[in-house]
Amino acid sequence: MSETIDLKLHVWRQSGPKDKGAFADYSKHAKGISTHASFLEMLDVVNERLVAEGEAPIAFDHDCREGICGMCGAVINGVPHGHRKQTTTCQLHMREFQNNAEVYVEPFRAGSFPIIQDLVVDRSSFDTIIQAGGYVSVRTGSAPDANEIPIPKQISDRAMDAAQCIGCGACVAACPNASASLFLSAKLAHLNLLPQGQPERYRRTRQMVLAHDQAGFGGCTNHRECEAACPKGISTDFIARMNRDVLVASLTDKDGELI
Amino acid sequence: MELESHCPTGDIEKRWENHRFDLKLVNPANKRKFDVIVVGTGLAGASAAATLAELGYNVKAFCYQDSPRRAHSIAAQGGINAAKNYQNDGDSVYRLFYDTVKGGDFRSRESNVYRLAQVSVSIIDQAVSQGVPFAREYGGLLDNRSFGGAQVSRTFYARGQTGQQLLLGAYSALAKMIAAGKVAMYNRHEMLDLIVEDERARGIVTRDLVSGKIEAFTADAVCLCTGGYGNVFYLSTNAKGCNVTGSWRAHKRGAAFANPCYTQIHPTCIPPAGEYQSKLTLMSESLRNDGRVWVPKDPANAAKDPRSLSEKDRDYYLERIYPAFGNLVPRDIASRAAKRMCDDGLGVGPVVGDKRRGVYLDFADAIKREGKARIEEKYGNLFEMYQRITGDDPYETPMRIYPASHYTMGGLWVDYDLMSTIPGMFVLGEANFSDHGANRLGASALMQGLADGYFVISYTLGNYLAKKGKNDVGADSKLAKKAVKEVEKKIADLIEIGQKGSTHPDEFHRRLGTLMYDKCGMGRNAEGLKEALEEIPKLREEFWSDVQIVGSGTELNSLLEKAGRIADFIELAELMCHDALDRDESCGAHFREEHVREDGEAKRDDENFAYVAAWEHTGDHGAPKLHKEPLEFEYVKLSQRSYK
Numbered sequence A: 001m002s003e004t005i006d007l008k009l010h011v012w013r014q015s016g017p018k019d020k021g022a023f024a025d026y027s028k029h030a031k032g033i034s035t036h037a038s039f040l041e042m043l044d045v046v047n048e049r050l051v052a053e054g055e056a057p058i059a060f061d062h063d064c065r066e067g068i069c070g071m072c073g074a075v076i077n078g079v080p081h082g083h084r085k086q087t088t089t090c091q092l093h094m095r096e097f098q099n100n101a102e103v104y105v106e107p108f109r110a111g112s113f114p115i116i117q118d119l120v121v122d123r124s125s126f127d128t129i130i131q132a133g134g135y136v137s138v139r140t141g142s143a144p145d146a147n148e149i150p151i152p153k154q155i156s157d158r159a160m161d162a163a164q165c166i167g168c169g170a171c172v173a174a175c176p177n178a179s180a181s182l183f184l185s186a187k188l189a190h191l192n193l194l195p196q197g198q199p200e201r202y203r204r205t206r207q208m209v210l211a212h213d214q215a216g217f218g219g220c221t222n223h224r225e226c227e228a229a230c231p232k233g234i235s236t237d238f239i240a241r242m243n244r245d246v247l248v249a250s251l252t253d254k255d256g257e258l259i
Numbered sequence B: 001m002e003l004e005s006h007c008p009t010g011d012i013e014k015r016w017e018n019h020r021f022d023l024k025l026v027n028p029a030n031k032r033k034f035d036v037i038v039v040g041t042g043l044a045g046a047s048a049a050a051t052l053a054e055l056g057y058n059v060k061a062f063c064y065q066d067s068p069r070r071a072h073s074i075a076a077q078g079g080i081n082a083a084k085n086y087q088n089d090g091d092s093v094y095r096l097f098y099d100t101v102k103g104g105d106f107r108s109r110e111s112n113v114y115r116l117a118q119v120s121v122s123i124i125d126q127a128v129s130q131g132v133p134f135a136r137e138y139g140g141l142l143d144n145r146s147f148g149g150a151q152v153s154r155t156f157y158a159r160g161q162t163g164q165q166l167l168l169g170a171y172s173a174l175a176k177m178i179a180a181g182k183v184a185m186y187n188r189h190e191m192l193d194l195i196v197e198d199e200r201a202r203g204i205v206t207r208d209l210v211s212g213k214i215e216a217f218t219a220d221a222v223c224l225c226t227g228g229y230g231n232v233f234y235l236s237t238n239a240k241g242c243n244v245t246g247s248w249r250a251h252k253r254g255a256a257f258a259n260p261c262y263t264q265i266h267p268t269c270i271p272p273a274g275e276y277q278s279k280l281t282l283m284s285e286s287l288r289n290d291g292r293v294w295v296p297k298d299p300a301n302a303a304k305d306p307r308s309l310s311e312k313d314r315d316y317y318l319e320r321i322y323p324a325f326g327n328l329v330p331r332d333i334a335s336r337a338a339k340r341m342c343d344d345g346l347g348v349g350p351v352v353g354d355k356r357r358g359v360y361l362d363f364a365d366a367i368k369r370e371g372k373a374r375i376e377e378k379y380g381n382l383f384e385m386y387q388r389i390t391g392d393d394p395y396e397t398p399m400r401i402y403p404a405s406h407y408t409m410g411g412l413w414v415d416y417d418l419m420s421t422i423p424g425m426f427v428l429g430e431a432n433f434s435d436h437g438a439n440r441l442g443a444s445a446l447m448q449g450l451a452d453g454y455f456v457i458s459y460t461l462g463n464y465l466a467k468k469g470k471n472d473v474g475a476d477s478k479l480a481k482k483a484v485k486e487v488e489k490k491i492a493d494l495i496e497i498g499q500k501g502s503t504h505p506d507e508f509h510r511r512l513g514t515l516m517y518d519k520c521g522m523g524r525n526a527e528g529l530k531e532a533l534e535e536i537p538k539l540r541e542e543f544w545s546d547v548q549i550v551g552s553g554t555e556l557n558s559l560l561e562k563a564g565r566i567a568d569f570i571e572l573a574e575l576m577c578h579d580a581l582d583r584d585e586s587c588g589a590h591f592r593e594e595h596v597r598e599d600g601e602a603k604r605d606d607e608n609f610a611y612v613a614a615w616e617h618t619g620d621h622g623a624p625k626l627h628k629e630p631l632e633f634e635y636v637k638l639s640q641r642s643y644k
C-alpha cells in the first residue's frame, strides 16, 4: 500500500445549535495523508491547512486518543466511529481507507444529543441516567474488607464485560430509534450482576430506565445496530438481561417485596 | 515564603493516626455551611468531591471534558498497588513504604509515603464495594500481579482497564452526590486563575468552553486535582487536553512549584511514526512480565525482519546488564537503556528525525512457554490496540516500543495536609509533588490519587476550615470582579495577537516538545540546559508575537484553548530547566549525564541535594526563587539503588 493517500473529504459544518449546517468539501485539504495517521490526526492535518488559510478549524471532541475516554465520535460514511469493528474514531487509522475514497464525516445524531458545533454534541443525558441510580450507595470508609465477599470469576468477568462501556454514544447514533438501551443495559448489568449491587438492584433498574425515557431516548426494537457500532463490542444480551430486571422490578414494590 | 511540612514525628506507624487525632473537626451541622471548590474529576478530584459531599460540604466541581468520567485517569491500564498481602508473599505496609521511598530514590518524605502505604488497603475495599470488577481467581477472591520494580504481587487490576474501572467507581460516587444536590458539576469549564487575597485562596476564575463566558466562583477552600504536566513534551501518553494551566496560574498567585524537573518517561510506548504524530500510546508495563526486550547486535540488521534474526544476532540488553531484574528493571532504567541503544544506532523501525527510534519487545518465548491462549487472556486487548495502531500483529512479529513522557512526579508543593503555600488551596493527585520522590513506581499513581481524595483530604480540609472559618469574599465582590476582568483582558490580548499571527499553536508546542526531549528529557547536562534556557525565552517571545488564532473568545474555540495552555507550558519548561540545572546530581528519573556511577546508573549526592526544591514565582520575567525543604530518612537507610 502506498504511504500516503488523497481523500474526497466532506465534513459537516454547523456553527451552533440553531444553525442548519451543511457538508463542506475539504478534498483540497485532505491530500497526501499518511496511511499510518489516525483519523483524528488526518483531521488535525486538515485543520492546520484550514487555519493556514484563515478558516476556523473543524470542531471535534477528543481527549485520550487511545479509545478509552469515550470523548471522540463521529459518523463516518454512515457508520458511528467508521466501518472498522470495535474501533473508536481516534483509533481508526487511515490505512483502512483507499486512495481517493469518498469520506463523509458528520456528528452523532439523536434528539437527546443536541449539536453544539460541527462534530461536537452534548451527551450530558448519559450523566443524568447514571445520576438516577448508576452507583452502589457506599460511603467512603464504610466498606468491608475487599475479600470478604468472594465473587465467582465468571460473574466478575461478565460484570467487567459490561463495565467496559466508554459512554461514547455510538449506540444511540446507530439506533434507528435513537435508543440508549445498550448503554443503559451495560451500566445496569455491571452493577446488577455483582453481589454489591443487589440491595439496590430493582430500585436502580426502575430509576435508570425512567431517566433514560425521560431524556427522550427511544425504545429498543431489536435492530441490534448498537452492538455492531459499539467500539467495545458490548453485547445486546445485556438488553435482554435488563428487560428481565425491568419485569421483576415491575412486580416488586419499592422495598423489593413481590406485589 | 515559608516551607513548613507539618509532618508529624515519632513512631512512623502512629504518625497518621496521631495526626488525625490532633486535627480539628467541623461538626456535621457546620459542614453544611462550608463551600469547597474541586477542580478536576480524575481519580483524585472525583474521589475528593464525592467524599467531601458525603461528609456534608457543598461542593462545586469542574472539568474541561464534557463529562467528569472522561478524565485522563480513565486511560490507566496496568493496575493499582495496595499492601493487602493477599498473596502471602511477604508484602506489608512497611514493605510498600520501603519500596516507594527507595523507588523514589530518596527524594520523598517518609511520613507521606508511609501514610500512602497505610491507606492503600482501604482503597481496594472502597473500590470493591462500589462494584469495581477487579480480576479474580476461580475461588472468587481477588487476583494480583507484580508490576515494574516490585518483587511481590501487590497490584490489583481490571483487565487492561484499571484506571477506567476505578474512575467509573469514583464517578459513580460523584454522580450519586450530584443527584443528591450536594455537588454542582461544571463540565466543559476550564480554570484560568486562582483568586487569592490576604493569604487565602478565595475561589477560581473559569472559562465556559462552549459559550466563552468568564466567571468567578468562590468558596471556603479550593482543591486542585488537575493532573500532571507531561504534555510539556508535546508527544506524551497523556490525553491531548492534559495541561498545567490550573497549577501554573496558581503558581503565579503564590503556590510554590516543587521538583518540576522530576518527570517520568515510560519505557513501553508505541514509537512515533511520522510528523503528524499527535500523541504516543502506552503499552502497559505489565507486558514486560512476559515480553523480552532486544535489539539487533549489528546495526546493519535494523531494517531486517526481526524473525529472521537468530538468537546470536540479538542483544537482550536488559537481561544482559541487569541479570537480577532483567526486563523488569524500573522505568527510568529501562527507558535510558532503550534510548542509549537507539542513540548508538541499534534502534529498529522507521527513521524519525535522523535515527530509528524503537526496540523490540518480543513475546515469542512466552507464547511458546504458555501458549497463545494464555498470552491472549493476559494481554489480548493490548495486542489488539497495538495492531490497530501499527498494522503489525504482535502474536506474529515482535512489538516495537520506545520511551515517552508519561508521568510527572513534580508538582505544586504541599505540606502533610496537602495544603499548598497558599492557605486554603489544597492540591491532590498527580498535580502535587508529594509521594513519589524522583521516580514513581508502576501502579502507584492511581493509589496516590485515590488516597488523597478518599482518605486524606476528608480529614485535613476539616482542620483548615475549623481553624479559618468562612471566606467572606463572594463571587460578586470587587475582588472577584477584578479577577474576571483580568482574565478577560488576557484572552482579548491573546486573540488580538492571534488574529495577526501566522504560526499554528501546535507548531509552537511541537518545537517546545522537541527541545524538552532533547535537553531536559531522559538525559540532561548543564550545557544543554543552559542552551534550553536561552532558547525557551526566544520561543516564548515568538509565541507572543506570532501565534495564530482564528475565531473569537465567545465561542467553542480549540485554537484559543490550545494557545492558552501552550503559553503556560512554555513558562513551565523554563522552570523545569532551572530546576534540572540547579539539581547538580542524578536521582531517579532526573539523570544528569555529569553524574553517573561506574555502572552507568544515576549517582545521587545526598550530602548536597537531599531536599525538595520548591520554586517561588517572582514576577513574569524574574528569576524564580528557590526554597529548600530538607529531607530526612529515619527508617529507610539511604543507599544507592541497585537493580543488578
Ligand SMILES: Cc1cc2nc3c(=O)[nH]c(=O)nc-3n(C[C@H](O)[C@H](O)[C@H](O)COP(=O)(O)OP(=O)(O)OC[C@H]3O[C@@H](n4cnc5c(N)ncnc54)[C@H](O)[C@@H]3O)c2cc1C
Residues within 6 Å of the ligand: B039, B040, B041, B042, B043, B044, B045, B062, B063, B064, B065, B068, B071, B072, B073, B074, B075, B076, B077, B078, B079, B080, B081, B162, B163, B189, B190, B191, B192, B225, B226, B227, B228, B237, B238, B239, B242, B243, B245, B246, B282, B406, B407, B428, B429, B430, B431, B442, B443, B444, B445, B446, B447, B449
Ligand atoms: C496511559 C497511562 C497509563 C497509566 N497507567 C497507570 C497505571 O496502570 N497505574 C497507575 O497507578 N498509574 C497509571 N498512570 C498514571 C495515572 O493514570 C495518573 O497519574 C492519574 O490517573 C492522575 O489522576 P489525577 O486525578 O491526578 O488527574 P487526571 O485524571 O489527569 O484528572 C485531571 C482532571 O483535571 C481536570 N482539569 C485539568 N486541567 C483543568 C483546568 N485547567 N480546568 C478545569 N479542569 C481541569 C480534567 O478535566 C480532569 O478532570 C497512567 C497514566 C497514563 C498516561
Ligand code: FES
Residues within 6 Å of the ligand: A061, A062, A063, A064, A065, A066, A067, A068, A069, A070, A071, A072, A073, A088, A089, A090, A091
Ligand atoms: S479520544 Fe478518547 S476514546 Fe477517542
